[in-house]
Amino acid sequence: MADISANFLGIKSPNPFWLASAPPTDKKLNVLRAFEAGWGGVVWKTLGSQIKNVSSRYSSVDYNGSRVMGFNNIELISDRPLDLNLREIAECVRLFPDRAMIVSLMADNNRQSWHELIKKVEDTGAHGLELNFGCPHGMTERGMGAAVGQDPDIAARVVEWVMEAATTPVITKLTPNVHSVVPTGRAAVNAGTNALSLINTIQSVTGVDLDTFVPNPNVGGQSTFGGYCGPAVKPIALKMLTTISQDAVTAKVPISGIGGISTWKDAAEFMLLGATTVQVCTAAMHYGFRIIEDLCDGLNNWMDEKGFKTIDDFIGRSVPTLTNWEELDINYHIIAKINQDKCIHCGLCYISCEDGSHQAINLSYGNPYNTYTVKEEECVGCNLCKLVCPVDNCITMEEHRKGDEYLNWKEFQRRGLPLNDH
Amino acid sequence: MAVRNNRLSAEEYQQHFSDIHPPFETRDAALVEANRCLFCYDAPCTKSCPTSINVPKFIKQITTDNLKGSAYTIFSSNIMGGGCAKVCPVEKLCEGSCVYNFMEEEPIAIARLQRYATERAITEKWPLFERKPSTGKKVAVIGAGPAGLSCAHALSREGVDVTIYEKESKGGGLMTYGIAAYKVTPQFCQEEVDYIIAIGGIEIRYNTTFGKDITLDELQQQYDAVYLAFGVGLARQLYIPGEQLDGVVDAISFIYDIRNSGFPAVPVGDQVAVIGMGMTAIDAATQAKRLGAKDVTLVYRRTQQEMPCTEAEMNIALLDGCKIIWLAAPTEILGEDGKVTQLVCNIVKLEDAANGRRQPVITDEQIILPVDMVIKAAGQMPFEELVHSHQLNNDHGKIATTSNGVTSIAGVFAGGDCVNGGKEVVDAVQAGKDGAKAILEYLQHRNGNNDGNHL
Numbered sequence: 113m114a115d116i117s118a119n120f121l122g123i124k125s126p127n128p129f130w131l132a133s134a135p136p137t138d139k140k141l142n143v144l145r146a147f148e149a150g151w152g153g154v155v156w157k158t159l160g161s162q163i164k165n166v167s168s169r170y171s172s173v174d175y176n177g178s179r180v181m182g183f184n185n186i187e188l189i190s191d192r193p194l195d196l197n198l199r200e201i202a203e204c205v206r207l208f209p210d211r212a213m214i215v216s217l218m219a220d221n222n223r224q225s226w227h228e229l230i231k232k233v234e235d236t237g238a239h240g241l242e243l244n245f246g247c248p249h250g251m252t253e254r255g256m257g258a259a260v261g262q263d264p265d266i267a268a269r270v271v272e273w274v275m276e277a278a279t280t281p282v283i284t285k286l287t288p289n290v291h292s293v294v295p296t297g298r299a300a301v302n303a304g305t306n307a308l309s310l311i312n313t314i315q316s317v318t319g320v321d322l323d324t325f326v327p328n329p330n331v332g333g334q335s336t337f338g339g340y341c342g343p344a345v346k347p348i349a350l351k352m353l354t355t356i357s358q359d360a361v362t363a364k365v366p367i368s369g370i371g372g373i374s375t376w377k378d379a380a381e382f383m384l385l386g387a388t389t390v391q392v393c394t395a396a397m398h399y400g401f402r403i404i405e406d407l408c409d410g411l412n413n414w415m416d417e418k419g420f421k422t423i424d425d426f427i428g429r430s431v432p433t434l435t436n437w438e439e440l441d442i443n444y445h446i447i448a449k450i451n452q453d454k455c456i457h458c459g460l461c462y463i464s465c466e467d468g469s470h471q472a473i474n475l476s477y478g479n480p481y482n483t484y485t486v487k488e489e490e491c492v493g494c495n496l497c498k499l500v501c502p503v504d505n506c507i508t509m510e511e512h513r514k515g516d517e518y519l520n521w522k523e524f525q526r527r528g529l530p531l532n533d534h
Numbered sequence: 535m536a537v538r539n540n541r542l543s544a545e546e547y548q549q550h551f552s553d554i555h556p557p558f559e560t561r562d563a564a565l566v567e568a569n570r571c572l573f574c575y576d577a578p579c580t581k582s583c584p585t586s587i588n589v590p591k592f593i594k595q596i597t598t599d600n601l602k603g604s605a606y607t608i609f610s611s612n613i614m615g616g617g618c619a620k621v622c623p624v625e626k627l628c629e630g631s632c633v634y635n636f637m638e639e640e641p642i643a644i645a646r647l648q649r650y651a652t653e654r655a656i657t658e659k660w661p662l663f664e665r666k667p668s669t670g671k672k673v674a675v676i677g678a679g680p681a682g683l684s685c686a687h688a689l690s691r692e693g694v695d696v697t698i699y700e701k702e703s704k705g706g707g708l709m710t711y712g713i714a715a716y717k718v719t720p721q722f723c724q725e726e727v728d729y730i731i732a733i734g735g736i737e738i739r740y741n742t743t744f745g746k747d748i749t750l751d752e753l754q755q756q757y758d759a760v761y762l763a764f765g766v767g768l769a770r771q772l773y774i775p776g777e778q779l780d781g782v783v784d785a786i787s788f789i790y791d792i793r794n795s796g797f798p799a800v801p802v803g804d805q806v807a808v809i810g811m812g813m814t815a816i817d818a819a820t821q822a823k824r825l826g827a828k829d830v831t832l833v834y835r836r837t838q839q840e841m842p843c844t845e846a847e848m849n850i851a852l853l854d855g856c857k858i859i860w861l862a863a864p865t866e867i868l869g870e871d872g873k874v875t876q877l878v879c880n881i882v883k884l885e886d887a888a889n890g891r892r893q894p895v896i897t898d899e900q901i902i903l904p905v906d907m908v909i910k911a912a913g914q915m916p917f918e919e920l921v922h923s924h925q926l927n928n929d930h931g932k933i934a935t936t937s938n939g940v941t942s943i944a945g946v947f948a949g950g951d952c953v954n955g956g957k958e959v960v961d962a963v964q965a966g967k968d969g970a971k972a973i974l975e976y977l978q979h980r981n982g983n984n985d986g987n988h989l
């Protein structure tokens with residue numbers, strides 16, 4: 113059995129799975145049940161100024177019968193009294209001392225407010241703080257949340273205030289609602305943050321009701337931009353995570369990865385791209401705390417299979433393989449191959465290649481089953497047919513190098529090799 | 535032992551003959567199934583449908599909540615798509631060729647999804663088709679069965695005025711009179727006919743028998759073209775001793791009586807033997823059981839491998855408690871006082887023949903079934919005399935046509951069972967479409983003083 117425990121700036125948790133700052137972590141009742149279920153830690157739902165929420169608050173994107181592929185909310189930070197939150201945090205820390213207790217904070221935009229809030233929170237015994245610089249709705253209009261995270265200078269100033277008061281590790285949570293997360297990430301690191309977490313939710317309109325013509329979620333005939341998360345945002349989160357992992361400044365601090373993590377596989381991917389711990393929300397909101405069982409179990413079995421003894425053995429391992437396009441090997445060439453024994457004759461490879469790619473699949477009509485074969489000389493090795501094929505390993509991509517040597521675009525240009533060859 | 539009617543309570547009849555093919559109860563349930571569809575290109579299911587319904591398209595339209603579009607996709611290929619979704623042997627056609635079969639996965643429930651899309655269109659009477667302005671052309675159609683209705687609908691869409699002559703008092707043909715009532719309820723059959731003719735331009739004259747109440751000569755004088763779709767009807771005889779005894783009936787008339795007279799009116803025995811293993815044999819056996827027969831035994835001279843019905847059909851009979859005796863050839867029906875008492879069968883052995891197929895060889899060994907009713911389901915024969923009397927080229931009573939229904943008489947077209955000798959409803963619907971196309975071409979040619987081609 114591999115050791116899946118995490119040590120994040122000295123904050124230890126029996127596994128790298130934390131519940132992200134959100135409704136599942138806004139009260140003792142929930143957090144205790146999450147800990148009982150096996151979660152490694154929680155980031156307590158953001159504390160700060162008193163707010164008022166509206167109804168409804170969530171909306172989602174379904175795809176081909178799958179519910180909540182993407183999830184959207186217009187809920188604000190915790191609407192429970194601060195004293196009650198602090199009391200409950202202290203009780204949770206006392207009852208489960210081996211679990212990570214991070215508290216998310218969003219104070220009013222001045223030094224004193226931050227200092228006061230940090231003092232109160234640290235008195236609970238919580239192990240760390242997460243600065244909510246990412247909330248994309250409601251708080252931004254008051255100069256908080258994403259309004260801070262979108263401006264590196266403001267972010268740096270707030271982090272400096274925080275670091276003056278904080279005695280526990282500070283994680284700065286980044287907003288994805290920027291052209292790049294790196295400038296704010298660097299500003300926060302330079303201002304002293306101990307760690308980064310990303311991504312917060314992405315501003316979105318999840319859809320428009322075709323009967324009422326009001327976008328969702330519908331609040332009395334109106335709607336507002338919400339924060340998008342869930343499985344749909346994972347690829348965007350992974351990209352942003354990688355930019356933080358690859359930047360010389362931001363790579364100096366540990367990262368807690370967030371964004372559509374639903375399974376142990378998602379978690380492993382975040383960790384391979386540099387996350388030390390991962391935070392989960394939508395999946396837990398969808399299916400409940402019980403998903404922690406397979407998150408731990410699956411990660412453990414995968415680590416055993418790969419020979420990883422601790423999570424440190426693979427954190428960041430995939431980061432160097434993501435490179436700039438011009439570094440890619442132009443001589444590397446693959447060609448699709450269709451296994452006729454596995455083919456179920458659905459024709460999806462053919463029509464996707466024919467209409468969507470490079471017309472490299474041959475159709476031989478049959479009744480009722482057609483035969484599909486690859487025109488090897490036309491195949492550019494794009495993967496599309498393999499991606500749409502409903503049968504695992506029916507279409508494989510076989511390596512047929514164009515040349516033995518590694519040849520990238522820069523070198524290709526330097527040698528003046530011919531273009532437009534296809 | 536006795537053959538008698540009115541064996542059950544009204545509730546029991548209701549229960550025994552209710553629709554065994556309910557559509558999906560909810561939109562959610564339909565969506566789960568519809569979303570499984572892979573949306574194949576040049577889909578095998580479509581190519582396996584005699585009417586070429588664009589199955590992936592109509593299923594995709596269910597998933598996008600475009601139910602009107604979905605129903606239109608179905609009906610534009612098959613105007614009886616509602617009924618076909620209930621009676622088609624889909625395991626031999628669309629569902630049988632679903633690519634999921636290659637993955638050892640359940641095929642998409644195409645028929646059930648088709649019922650989901652069409653049932654609402656029919657019950658809510660969606661006007662999906664608009665008839666072109668009348669061209670003044672008039673076509674007579676003989677028979678308001680699947681071929682006749684399909685032809686009439688296709689013609690009416692193009693502005694042709696159609697009169698259908700139907701010998702029965704209801705439309706639908708074998709759908710209404712020749713198929714088990716639990717597969718297509720009488721109410722559904724009526725609604726389906728009403729839905730088809732709601733396009734307008736189609737008049738059905740019921741209780742009018744071709745060759746008796748109306749002749750081909752008269753029709754040729756009154757109409758621009760005639761489409762013959764009078765089906766088949768005569769039950770094939772067994773030609774064994776005792777066939778004339780009381781209690782021996784043919785499956786066609788047994789099923790007809792159930793559909794025509796109502797369940798309580800139809801007499802059924804305590805111990806019933808059904809001869810044959812085709813669809814009609816199954817429909818007769820299961821309905822005999824559902825009418826209250828104690829024991830129903832299907833007798834078939836070959837094995838399950840050769841049976842004409844599908845496995846799904848056979849399973850309905852088995853689930854109803856019917857027994858099957860394989861490899862038994864009826865050789866004599868015995869009786870007392872003119873009433874059936876026993877069915878004598880000789881055991882059949884299959885022996886390898888030179889052509890590789892196993893040939894049935896009747897042995898001397900006999901089994902005797904005590905029965906009070908024998909239902910013969912040995913197939914149907916064409917209306918040979920009717921066909922001959924009209925000097926139509928034919929093959930043993932099956933009207934000879936080109937592939938699109940052109941007969942040997944100019945301006946006379948034919949399709950469906952009266953041409954193919956008896957196939958599925960879906961084949962008849964396609965024949966009606968083909969016939970309509972040929973008629974439209976013929977009418978157009980005639981406008982240009984061209985007689986068109988005929989056999």
